Amino acid sequence: MTELSKSGAAVGEPTSTSPAPTSFLEVRDLKVHFPTDDGLVKSVDGLSFTLEKGKTLGIVGESGSGKSVTSLGIMGLHTAGQYGKRKARISGEIWLDGTELLSADPDEVRKLRGREMSMIFQDPLSALHPYYTIGQQIVEAYRIHHDVDKKTAKKRAVEMLDRVGIPQPDKRVDNYPHEFSGGMRQRAMIAMSLVNNPELLIADEPTTALDVTVQAQILDLIRDLQKEFGSAVIIITHDLGVVAELADDILVMYGGRCVERGPADKVFYEPRHPYTWGLLGSMPRLDREQQERLIPVKGSPPSLINIPSGCAFNPRCPYADVPKDNVTRTVRPELAEVGSRHWAACHMTQEQRERIWTEEIAPKL
Amino acid sequence: MGHRKTSGGPRSCGGPLAVLAYLIRRLFAAAVMLVVIILVVFCIFFLVPKWAGVDIASSFVGKQADPASVAAVREKLGLSDPIFVQVWHFFKGIFVGRTYAAGGDVTHCAAPCFGYSFRTEQDVWPVLTDRFPVTLGLALGAAVLWLVFGVAAGVLSALKRGSLWDRGAMVIALSGVSLPIYFTGLLSLAIFSYGLGWIDGKYVPLTDSFSGWLGGMILPWVTLAFLYAAMYARITRATMLEILGEDYIRTARAKGLKEQVVIGKHAMRSTMTPILTMLGMDLGALIGGAILTETTFSLPGLGQAVLNAIKTQDLPIILGVTLITSLAVLIANLVVDVLYAVIDPRVRLT
Numbered sequence: 180m181t182e183l184s185k186s187g188a189a190v191g192e193p194t195s196t197s198p199a200p201t202s203f204l205e206v207r208d209l210k211v212h213f214p215t216d217d218g219l220v221k222s223v224d225g226l227s228f229t230l231e232k233g234k235t236l237g238i239v240g241e242s243g244s245g246k247s248v249t250s251l252g253i254m255g256l257h258t259a260g261q262y263g264k265r266k267a268r269i270s271g272e273i274w275l276d277g278t279e280l281l282s283a284d285p286d287e288v289r290k291l292r293g294r295e296m297s298m299i300f301q302d303p304l305s306a307l308h309p310y311y312t313i314g315q316q317i318v319e320a321y322r323i324h325h326d327v328d329k330k331t332a333k334k335r336a337v338e339m340l341d342r343v344g345i346p347q348p349d350k351r352v353d354n355y356p357h358e359f360s361g362g363m364r365q366r367a368m369i370a371m372s373l374v375n376n377p378e379l380l381i382a383d384e385p386t387t388a389l390d391v392t393v394q395a396q397i398l399d400l401i402r403d404l405q406k407e408f409g410s411a412v413i414i415i416t417h418d419l420g421v422v423a424e425l426a427d428d429i430l431v432m433y434g435g436r437c438v439e440r441g442p443a444d445k446v447f448y449e450p451r452h453p454y455t456w457g458l459l460g461s462m463p464r465l466d467r468e469q470q471e472r473l474i475p476v477k478g479s480p481p482s483l484i485n486i487p488s489g490c491a492f493n494p495r496c497p498y499a500d501v502p503k504d505n506v507t508r509t510v511r512p513e514l515a516e517v518g519s520r521h522w523a524a525c526h527m528t529q530e531q532r533e534r535i536w537t538e539e540i541a542p543k544l
Numbered sequence: 545m546g547h548r549k550t551s552g553g554p555r556s557c558g559g560p561l562a563v564l565a566y567l568i569r570r571l572f573a574a575a576v577m578l579v580v581i582i583l584v585v586f587c588i589f590f591l592v593p594k595w596a597g598v599d600i601a602s603s604f605v606g607k608q609a610d611p612a613s614v615a616a617v618r619e620k621l622g623l624s625d626p627i628f629v630q631v632w633h634f635f636k637g638i639f640v641g642r643t644y645a646a647g648g649d650v651t652h653c654a655a656p657c658f659g660y661s662f663r664t665e666q667d668v669w670p671v672l673t674d675r676f677p678v679t680l681g682l683a684l685g686a687a688v689l690w691l692v693f694g695v696a697a698g699v700l701s702a703l704k705r706g707s708l709w710d711r712g713a714m715v716i717a718l719s720g721v722s723l724p725i726y727f728t729g730l731l732s733l734a735i736f737s738y739g740l741g742w743i744d745g746k747y748v749p750l751t752d753s754f755s756g757w758l759g760g761m762i763l764p765w766v767t768l769a770f771l772y773a774a775m776y777a778r779i780t781r782a783t784m785l786e787i788l789g790e791d792y793i794r795t796a797r798a799k800g801l802k803e804q805v806v807i808g809k810h811a812m813r814s815t816m817t818p819i820l821t822m823l824g825m826d827l828g829a830l831i832g833g834a835i836l837t838e839t840t841f842s843l844p845g846l847g848q849a850v851l852n853a854i855k856t857q858d859l860p861i862i863l864g865v866t867l868i869t870s871l872a873v874l875i876a877n878l879v880v881d882v883l884y885a886v887i888d889p890r891v892r893l894t
Binding site: 289292312323371 | 788792798799810889
């Protein structure tokens with residue numbers, strides 16, 4: 180219970196008895212709830228996953244599915260500096276390299292931020308301070324965690340800018356963010372987040388605000404740097420194309436919960452959840468014959484205040500009417516193993532889903 | 545870092561050179577503005593009354609002037625000359641001085657000639673320079689007070705939004721904005737000067753006695769600062785709340801910065817910009833004469849001078865104060881513009 184008392188009111192089951200993790204990053208039953216005037220917004224409602232060093236996890240889902248809330252939760256940014264706002268209620272466990280972050284002292288978590296775990300944000304223009312040079316911002320990030328003088332830190336900043344492919348880094352280091360192009364800004368942002376060699380890098384929609392031609396360069400850069408530094412990477416996106424390039428594992432989120440999780444090729448080639456089918460069907464593909472049209476997922480995401488009882492995807496599911504045996508509709512489907520290291524949460528039986536996928540969905544993609 | 549202003553290389557607005565270039569552009573703009581201001585003031589005092597059919601000469605002489613002196617003043621001011629000649633003399637007077645002559649009656653007005661009071665028979669400029677330090681001291685002293693207390697209260701309110709402190713501070717700020725100077729000023733005089741007898745309340749020039757000057761200025765400062773601190777607290781609070789929601793503040797936290805640094809460095813720097821803008825305008829306007837404050841506390845400043853001049857219809861004094869006020873606003877804005885460029889690198893390009 181100790182972690183609950185520090186992170187606001189308790190939500191869900193006490194988790195003090197669970198054993199220490201074996202993975203580098205292990206998230207257990209993470210819940211992030213925001214009290215509002217309209218009710219409790221359950222942005223993340225029981226999310227669990229693991230991630231090893233050197234591996235990449237792609238978290239996929241539409242807007243409001245809880246992707247970014249999850250990443251900010253890992254970074255501890257829901258509790259830092261929320262002046263006068265109602266406190267987010269966070270429960271569960273986040274183990275990073277043997278340390279449980281939610282029960283840890285906030286100042287200890289602050290020291291981990293930027294050094295052990297760091298983050299790249301969606302819009303590099305608004306995420307960089309407009310009044311400080313790129314160099315000043317990287318130097319600052321380095322000197323928080325390293326006791327060096329400014330000159331040494333600046334050398335390090337130039338080195339990092341060079342590493343992320345910024346030409347003339349010794350000159351560009353004195354430029355302001357508004358003097359950089361969008362792609363260059365994101366490179367600088369990456370340089371800043373990697374300046375302390377973090378073990379965990381969270382990239383929250385790193386390419387969404389960028390030009391398509393630049394997107395691939397940034398993704399390549401992230402992949403190369405990961406190989407070089409051997410860090411664990413979480414890449415958050417609504418674009419399946421992005422994770423197809425990078426991710427070892429994929430976690431599909433819907434309504435604040437995980438609906439399917441597994442190795443990337445499994446999720447792409449043998450998906451076992453109707454929502455994943457929908458995402459695949461709505462993704463433009465260049466490597467196939469021209470399709471007639473993209474198939475959107477009908478309807479809109481559920482309100483996170485009144486999540487439907489039972490399966491949250493049920494109102495939008497094209498297979499909601501498929502007869503299901505021994506299933507109470509108001510019960511929420513739990514993640515069940517559908518293959519090796521592959522889980523999905525659906526009321527349909529494995530056989531039903533396998534049949535629908537091979538006969539109805541796959542041929543159309 | 546000034547060596548990087550070569551073409552072809554990455555464009556930079558980082559170095560002192562860019563700030564210098566910006567400063568030169570601003571100075572040039574200010575010089576143009578100065579000429580425009582002088583022209584406009586001339587129009588207000590000489591052209592508009594002429595169009596309206598008012599006898600300018602008699603209003604320059606003052607109340608109950610005899611026809612002979614009005615005629616003399618008309619000739620001295622050259623009011624029957626063509627407009628361009630009049631403008632030229634007006635300009636020349638400000639920069640090199642001018643001589644008013646009517647027959648054998650010659651009056652010399654040394655540069656900078658801001659006019660000659662035919663009523664008191666003296667140059668306007670010394671009157672202004674006598675009174676200017678009083679007003680400047682009042683404005684600057686009050687500005688220091690309101691900046692320190694207003695900004696501090698605003699930041700604290702933002703960080704404790706919705707708390708008892710926040711609500712209390714904002715109620716006080718609202719009363720500060722709403723209560724007029726002649727109420728708070730008289731109240732403070734009644735309590736601290738007449739009631740408790742702590743403060744003498746008489747103005748003593750700084751050159752005579754420092755402690756006497758402080759004693760005379762403290763109530764006017766506090767009264768004036770109360771009004772402005774209230775406005776600055778509200779602006780600071782609103783700006784700080786907006787800045788705290790910015791992405792780059794989240795980035796600062798994601799780097800692992802201590803919260804004190806996130807607020808004190810990253811958020812404060814951005815909050816400064818609108819505060820500086822306000823400060824430039826407010827200081828400029830105040831230097832032109834805090835009429836209410838100076839009258840309430842009997843401070844012999846520009847505001848009091850202009851009020852007396854209006855009562856006695858001493859037009860040259862009014863003209864001089866108008867000119868010097870415009871000049872003060874111009875200089876205050878110039879200083880703010882430069883500070884702006886120091887704070888916000890994006891400004892240096894414009």
